Amino acid sequence: MLTILFDGIAYGMLLFVLAIGLSVTLGLMNFINLAHGAFAMVGGYATVLLMQHYDVPFLLCMPVAFIVAALLGAVLEPTLYRPMYHRPALDQVLFSIGLVFIAVAATDFAIGSSEQIIQLPSWLNGRSEFHFGPYSLGMGHYRLLIILVCVILTVLLQYGLDRTRFGSQLRAAVDDQKVADGLGINVNVVFLSTFAVGSGLAGLGGALGAEVLGLDPTFPFKFMIYFLIVVALGGTSSLTGPLVAALLLGVADVTGKYYVPKLGSFIVYIVMIMILLWRPHGLFVSKGTKT
């Protein structure tokens, strides 16, 4: 029972890392970027290739995955994304889904279509078991690592958005671009770095997820729905929303599969429908935000 809860939390945390970048671009920059999963895939493949061909240790691969995906985001934002900011939502959706198709085909062509497998160092393969009377808790070390990384990220992000100068510049730029510009904030640079960080986080999520979720060229499509559910449920106005939504989904998914394997992955959708019926704008909507 506790083990299942633990697995669910780890799974949810992973979803959070993967989806938080999307929440940032969608919520703060009002851009619908369905190609978010493609950045995650880039991070995943960077990890796999580095580990398989250059024997780079796994822990070092994670920051590398972040940097590679962030650099890619930084290159694509001014070239491809910026011209799309003021286009209607449908254009943005079509544009970014097109990017996903390109990413999938390019990966298939360059690396191959088979599922990639990484070899974790042995200390991450282990497992610790604890017994509390009738309850027992088994924790895979890798899943512990996921939770740890996620907690650190959440704290850093929350601090960055709320307490730093950059955070307030970003919020200002989002609320009113023209006025922010007039106040001397370089809006383009702010958006560029935000987009890059969002992409980098996806890349980090991809690196962490390659072991648990599997990695093949269709990754951006397979998990696009999960990202969107997290963002839809969590709302886009804060970090807490997506975090709670991701945890809820992770726990619901894992316990659902454990107790009712026949319903399998459908549980997630039931949870989503129930919550959206109850709160159509997501779990957390701050009062001042336009939705």
Next chain:
Amino acid sequence: MQKRLFLKGTFAAVAVAFSGLYTPTVAAADDTFKVGLILPMTGPFASTGRQIDAGIKAYMGQNGDEVAGRKIEIILKDDNGVAANSKKLAQELIVNDKVNVIAGFGLTPIALAVAPVATQSKTPMVVMAAQTQSITDASPYIVRSSGTIPQVTAGIAKWAAKNGFNKVVTLVPDYAPGYESETAFKKFFGESGGEIIEEIRVPMRNPDFAPFLQRVRDQKPDGLFVMLPSGPGAALLKQYGQRGLEAAGIRLIGHGAITDDDNLNEAGDASLGVMTSDYYSTAHPSEMNKKFVEDYKKYDPTTRPNFFGVAGYDGMHIIYAALEKTGGKGNGDQLLEAMKGLSFESPRGPVTLDPDTRDFIQNIYLRKVEKVDGVLYNVEFDVVENVDAFGNTK
């Protein structure tokens, strides 16, 4: 009026085009014997196509490209693993290229989509991969050079019941081949006195096995039977190790697909000691197989032959032998008759093409993953002889 005339014209044209399908394929004007090969060479199932293609090339490298005075020509078409493409390609090959035999077919829906085309044009259709048992029922012109899921599953099910497994949980993917394996395991394991305590079906699109494996662990069976394609199969093997199922005394047994020779080594040491059954292992100890593995690597140096590579090799042998038997002159029906009942030595061991099911009666081997000279192999340690398409021993 204009429109009506146009419609009539179109119908006439369509009728003419289709009439081509109904005429039996006569030997092409030139003396070349053409084999239309339809395989997924790109897309998620590209490894199947690569295996079969290299298997066929290895066979032709060993046996030349001339049979009974006729030159053999292979026309390879890539269907990307999509059934709609395969059907169109089969029609083109038969009508335009006038091929004598069609072969390949990576997946069950593809074989089923092409089957009516084979029946209408009376063209023998050699299925070299798709393993759903019922495929051969779809057309009397189908023969199959791979194996069937019940046939392969029967091996491990019978062996497990005799070797100390009493309570087993099955875990299969939630789609037709998974159900077929589940049913076959239940039948043969149950017949020999074993008990299935739970049947788990996992969604194809979500490869996190954590909750399912935890459930298995808490049920404390003696064994876990798994049938999964090799990619997710490797992921499952790793999580099986990480979750400590082995330490809890739950032994993993499976359908040979989870320890696919093609990418067994990429999956790493997690598969060490896993016991599976299948009709072919790269490590099969025979001179013929050694030669085959060597020749296969000339055409596909990136990997080694698996159960599909050998099916390409044997499928080609079926075509060669049938053409030889009919003196190089056979039409579709005569070739088909010549194929039925063929009995020969394959790199996998002795096989006979059962005239009733048009599937091989073959040995199913029990294998265990072991390291030989630093490389992982499925090493055969036991055999169930002469198993037919339904898994029964002849």
